Amino acid sequence: MDPRSVGHALSQIADFLELKGENRFKSAAYRNAARAILAVQTDDLAPALASGELAELKGIGPATLSTIRELVESGESRYLEQLRSEIPEGLLEMLRVPGLGTAKIQKIHDALGVASLAELEDAARDGRLAKLPRFGPGTAAKILKGITYLRENSAYMLYPRALAESEPVLAAVRAHPGVESAMLGGSLRRRTEIVRDIDVVAACESPERVAAELARAPGVREAEARGSDAVTIQFVDGTVLDLHCVPPESFAVALWRATGSASHEREMIEHASSRGLSLAGNELRDASGARIPVPDERTLFDALDLAYVEPELREGRGEVAAASARALPTLIETSDIRGVLHCHSDYSDGKATIAEMAEAARALGWSYIGITDHSQSAFYAGGLKPDAVLAQHEEIDRLNSSNLGVLVLKGVEADILADGQIDYDQELLDRFDYVIASVHSRFSMDRETMTQRVLRALDDPHVTILGHPTGRLLLSRDAYAIDIEAVLEKAADKGVAVEINADPHRLDLDWRHLQLAKSLGCSFEIGPDAHSTRGLSNMSFGVGIARKGWLEASDVINTLSATEIRQRLRRRRAS
């Protein structure tokens, strides 16, 4: 069994224990065990279990180890099943409502017998909830808002999960004997940050027969035909596949159409008609109505006298006009990245040592890695007190003189305090090679106060990078209120690079702001925000977002060489 599945089971046990009102340190122990397991870098835990490696992990003791053993050996845990039978599953769902914790859920369950999201919504609407002691109309309204947020977002998955789920689905479609070839389309191909369904386009000689057969495959809960060649298939685990089966000669246009976006499609159709062509259904036709053969997507763009538009750019944000003027950017590639600047170590809330992180960066072909642990005010993340900073710097000096094959830079992810000050004194800040300044607290400030807070932080000459500039957590927390344009203008003016945080939960700054930021003169840093060596692989998600934002390699500072990045970081300090 893989770490993700075991970790999920342990987290569920922790949730159930909390809902049961067990000693909170007991649930915390299961949560810690889950975290420890998730940090194990393997696809199969069995060998690490057998070798005793798992038993050695900090946070795993006799009880959690026996649960893990059971999960790895049998795929199930009797303890988890036991808890499931005691506590309604609906309470677990309620735990996902923002603003609801275990204590409130227990009260609501005990007093009103509410055991599901739907019942909770009823109780919030009809006033029963507001009448509970220490609840009130404000709490009921907040819970309703939370339920709405959950509903709106629960149909979506983060990009990496959607990508992982698409792999077996695509493989199954390709394995069908009637399918000649198949490709992913939709928002997954456009690399949007959240994805609702998986789109697959399949070329087949008998589209309708293939679609019908795939709709009856094992694991399918229900299927609904949509037109003659498309079928929406829902699998038992909730994954939704939009399958488009088309004859081979229609494949390229069908793929283009299934990739979207809707506004890109509209712009393309208008462009075609302005040139006397028509793009209708899965066909391109000339003025006489004759069908123009389109063997692949590039031919489609060629036929419309357009440069090829990469899927990431197909968002209806001027890409068709730019393709027509041959003015599309040369998008950044993952291979352009030369180093990373946003990584945590075990000095704060990271899992790996600095040496392990550095070795992993070297193995990925990068020439430098910046270690940016949390600053002192970030208690919850083990932020570094000044003496820990000094100790860390000594360790980095030692590592750099030991022939690592990769340069380790002394960075910090320093909190922007409520008043806009950076979380260390100027003397200590002087000791870092660079500073990422991030907001980690007081998210609910009004827009003006928050904007002033961040603008003030940008005035500190130590600040080199503005970390995750809007604070959003995809599918769980909105961005805080801020005048992002004012912030970007100032960042450009001060020479502070704007982060594209590559953690798939963040992907912040949003790609929709990147063209504006670039036009204002901003430079960018793509940061993995890695809390383990595995977290370094977040970089590909960040690069995907940079591409969606029309960025080129030259816009991104961590495409610079180690020598150049050092100069660049010093330059900001001197200005």
Added chain:
DNA sequence: GCCGTTTTCGGCCCGACTGTTTTCAGTCG
């Protein structure tokens, strides 16, 4: 339930905000 010992039991991140109260419980990061 786990950890770390000043070995076998005490402590486990903690401060601010929110909505409720009129002093604080609950949630969040």
